[in-house]
Amino acid sequence: MNVLIVFAHPEPMSFGRALKDRAVGALQAAGHQVEVSDLYAMGFNPVASAQDFTERRFPDALQYDREQKHATAHHAFSDDIQQEIDKLQACDMLILQFPLWWFSTPAIMKGWIDRVFVNGLVYGSGRRFDAGGMKGKRAMVSITTACYPEMVEPDGLLAHLDINLWHLQHGTLAYAGFDVLAPFAAWSIHYTTPERRSGYLDEYAKRLSGIENETPMPTHPLADFGKDWRMLPGIEPRTVGHRRPLVKPA
Amino acid sequence: MNVLIVFAHPEPMSFGRALKDRAVGALQAAGHQVEVSDLYAMGFNPVASAQDFTERRFPDALQYDREQKHATAHHAFSDDIQQEIDKLQACDMLILQFPLWWFSTPAIMKGWIDRVFVNGLVYGSGRRFDAGGMKGKRAMVSITTACYPEMVEPDGLLAHLDINLWHLQHGTLAYAGFDVLAPFAAWSIHYTTPERRSGYLDEYAKRLSGIENETPMPTHPLADFGKDWRMLPGIEPRTVGHRRPLVKPA
Numbered sequence: 314m315n316v317l318i319v320f321a322h323p324e325p326m327s328f329g330r331a332l333k334d335r336a337v338g339a340l341q342a343a344g345h346q347v348e349v350s351d352l353y354a355m356g357f358n359p360v361a362s363a364q365d366f367t368e369r370r371f372p373d374a375l376q377y378d379r380e381q382k383h384a385t386a387h388h389a390f391s392d393d394i395q396q397e398i399d400k401l402q403a404c405d406m407l408i409l410q411f412p413l414w415w416f417s418t419p420a421i422m423k424g425w426i427d428r429v430f431v432n433g434l435v436y437g438s439g440r441r442f443d444a445g446g447m448k449g450k451r452a453m454v455s456i457t458t459a460c461y462p463e464m465v466e467p468d469g470l471l472a473h474l475d476i477n478l479w480h481l482q483h484g485t486l487a488y489a490g491f492d493v494l495a496p497f498a499a500w501s502i503h504y505t506t507p508e509r510r511s512g513y514l515d516e517y518a519k520r521l522s523g524i525e526n527e528t529p530m531p532t533h534p535l536a537d538f539g540k541d542w543r544m545l546p547g548i549e550p551r552t553v554g555h556r557r558p559l560v561k562p563a
Numbered sequence: 564m565n566v567l568i569v570f571a572h573p574e575p576m577s578f579g580r581a582l583k584d585r586a587v588g589a590l591q592a593a594g595h596q597v598e599v600s601d602l603y604a605m606g607f608n609p610v611a612s613a614q615d616f617t618e619r620r621f622p623d624a625l626q627y628d629r630e631q632k633h634a635t636a637h638h639a640f641s642d643d644i645q646q647e648i649d650k651l652q653a654c655d656m657l658i659l660q661f662p663l664w665w666f667s668t669p670a671i672m673k674g675w676i677d678r679v680f681v682n683g684l685v686y687g688s689g690r691r692f693d694a695g696g697m698k699g700k701r702a703m704v705s706i707t708t709a710c711y712p713e714m715v716e717p718d719g720l721l722a723h724l725d726i727n728l729w730h731l732q733h734g735t736l737a738y739a740g741f742d743v744l745a746p747f748a749a750w751s752i753h754y755t756t757p758e759r760r761s762g763y764l765d766e767y768a769k770r771l772s773g774i775e776n777e778t779p780m781p782t783h784p785l786a787d788f789g790k791d792w793r794m795l796p797g798i799e800p801r802t803v804g805h806r807r808p809l810v811k812p813a
Contacts, residue, residue, distance in 0.1 A: 323612050324625040359609055359670035362573050375574040376753075378709070416734030417667060420609035420674030427664050442720075459628070461792060468794040470692075470785075471738075472804030477730050484666030484727055503626075535720075542711060544718040554722030 314345045314451075314525055317404035321352045321411045321422040328502055328510055329457045332517055333410050336455070339518035345525075348400050352421045358393065359424020365391050378432045385433030397429040406451040406524070407491065409481075413458040416477040426485060435489045443534040445490020451529065452491035454482060455517070457499045474498070475530075475553040483532070483554055492529035564595045564701075564775055567654035571602045571661045571672040578752055578760055579707045582767055583660050586705070589768035595775075598650050602671045608643060609674015615641050628682045635683030647679040656701040656774070657741065659731075663708040666727040676735060685739045693784040695740020701779065702741035704732060705767070707752045724748070725780075725803040733782070733804055742779035 318336060322329040337347050350357070363375050367390070370383035384390045390398065401407065411418050418426070430436065435446040465474035475482060478496060486493045497520065499505075499513040520527075531551045539545050550556035568586060572579040583599065590597045600607070613625045617640070620633035634640045640648065651657065661668050668676070680686065685696040715724035725732060728746060736743045747770060749755075749763040770777075781801040789795050800806040 323610075323627060326624045353610075353612075359674070360573075360603075361664075361669060362603075374576045377573060379753075414611075414677050415673075415680065415738075416730035417673065419611060420670045420677050423665075423667065423673045424609070424670030427670050430665065463792040466793060468800070468805065470783075470788050470792045471734060472729065472802070476726060476804045477734055479722065480666035480727050480730055484721060488665075488721075503629075533720075538720050542713040542720045543716060550718070552722070554726045555718065 314405035315348065315403055316340050316345050316406045316408065317348045317350065317400050318408045318410055319350045319352065319422065319425060321419045321425075323353055323419075325354070327412075327457075328499065328513075329410060329412055331510075331514060332455065332457065332499065335514045335518050336408065336410070336521055339521045340524075343522045343524075348404065350397060350400060350425070352425060357421055357425060359421045359427070361424065361427045365394055365428060367391065378437070381432035382437055383433075385431055390431070394428050394431075397425065398431065398434065401429060401447075402434075404450060406453070407447075407486075408453050408455055410455040411457075413456040413460065416471070417481060430485070430489060440490065441488050441535070442490065442532060443536075445488060447486075448490035450491050451494060451524070452486040452489075453494040453524070454478060454486075454496040455498075456496060457502045459501060459503050462498070462500050473553060479554050482530070483552065487532045493532070494524070494527050494529055564655035565598065565653055566590050566595050566656045566658065567598045567600065567650050568658045568660055569600045569602065569672065569675055571669045571675075573603055573669075575604070577662075577707075578749065578763075579660060579662055581760075581764060582705065582707065582749065585764045585768050586658065586660070586771055589771045590774075593772045593774075595656075598654065600647060600650060600675070602675060607671055607675060609671045609677070611674065611677045615644055615678060617641065628687070631682035632687055633683075635681055640681070644678050644681075647675065648681065648684065651679060651697075652684075654700060656703070657697075657736075658703050658705055660705040661707075663706040663710065666721070667731065680735070680739060690740065691738050691785070692740065692782060693786075695738060697736075698740035700741050701744060701774070702736040702739075703744040703774070704728060704736075704746040705748075706746060707749045709751060709753050712748070712750050723803060729804050732780070733802065737782045743782070744774070744777050744779055 318333060320333045340347050361377055366380050366384050369380060411422050440446045464470045465477060467473045471477060482493050497517055537544055537548045568583060570583045587597050611627055616630050616634050619630060661672050690696045714720045715727060717723045721727060732743050747767055787794055787798045
């Protein structure tokens with residue numbers, strides 16, 4: 314596979330960086346090609362604006378998603394966006410590696426999504442879920458966090474991790490058409506021992522060495538919903554968002 | 564009340580801007596003081612980095628949250644952050660107004676949260692939920708979206724709106740200690756008539772005129788969880804993230 318790792322961390326010596334480097338090694342050792350977008354090192358601009366387009370369909374007022382659609386059709390993206398789009402199109406698997414900040418990506422990575430997941434290619438005109446622009450590709454979220462795993466169990470203080478990541482794993486990656494794999498998490502990272510950190514690196518490398526065979530998390534195909542966008546009668550909800558986990562099993 | 568509206572939209576003529584302006588008018592008419600942080604107009608920098616601190620506790624490697632804690636104690640934030648912290652501390656209610664992009668905030672607003680919700684003041688050292696730094700203040704999310712409301716019903720294509728907003732409403736605002744009100748949404752905004760838009764403005768103004776008396780959404784106090792961060796026996800889960808909603812009422 315061609316694997317694109319999009320990586321964000323403000324500190325070049327971070328444990329997140331070590332995970333990213335280990336991922337590159339493990340994936341290459343398994344015969345994959347790896348491309349890395351290190352957003353902090355690139356000085357990536359996360360702020361979507363009118364400067365993202367070299368020509369405009371509606372020059373008087375910016376409708377960002379409609380200009381994305383026009384720019385997709387007319388190759389009218391700024392260079393920094395087009396370079397990332399090219400990497401995204403070339404990949405068979407996308408890994409988003411970041412420290413979990415407020416249960417989401419750091420702003421620099423949110424901006425990569427805002428500006429690179431473009432209308433007319435990734436989404437729009439019916440492109441979503443099993444008709445999404447990224448159909449056939451895999452994606453995985455890889456986080457470091459100060460959280461303890463017990464906090465993000467179904468009955469944990471913060472509710473299930475996948476509920477916290479729903480906007481990203483379902484609303485972004487699955488929406489775009491990716492087959493989304495279970496997230497990888499290195500927990501309570503401020504308080505781990507060097508041995509535990511080393512264990513996380515080994516665990517991550519081992520998991521990535523067979524990643525092309527992993528079964529993705531369940532998503533509903535569009536056909537499970539009616540014209541009113543509601544799940545059809547007889548369909549058994551099988552995502553964590555539609556089927557909330559049993560908080561207290563009887 | 565002192566109300567802080569943090570607003571993000573790349574187009575100065577947007578309907579989101581009209582909502583923000585109407586909110587300012589309605590809140591002032593009801594006797595409140597209103598402060599606005601218009602992030603695009605301010606050119607707000609959303610990228611958390613070492614430059615956010617005028618002195619460092621650990622100068623060799625950036626541990627962002629630990630430096631936040633140090634900077635809170637030593638008044639060592641960069642000016643752009645300190646100005647926003649001052650507004651946040653002065654407010655009784657925070658409104659986040661933005662176009663819903665990938666089921667979250669635009670990057671420029673995520674960066675406002677990353678950089679302004681600081682350790683030692685908003686969170687950290689046990690500050691969370693009913694012990695959060697923002698306890699006693701109210702917060703509300705106000706979105707414009709291309710989504711149809713049916714898509715974010717419990718059995719909708721995207722699952723419940725509050726599941727999509729969980730990371731923000733629960734993981735960020737409630738975590739920080741805010742009493743979080745139900746979100747305001749202007750739906751399928753690309754396809755509305757001028758009359759419907761005008762209706763949204765009126766609806767929003769009407770709601771804001773009595774906002775100080777609205778009952779917040781349910782959140783669990785810390786006392787509902789044990790030392791293992793799991794909900795205690797006998798507690799009835801009552802948030803959308805913890806409580807399994809009825810997907811298909813029998």
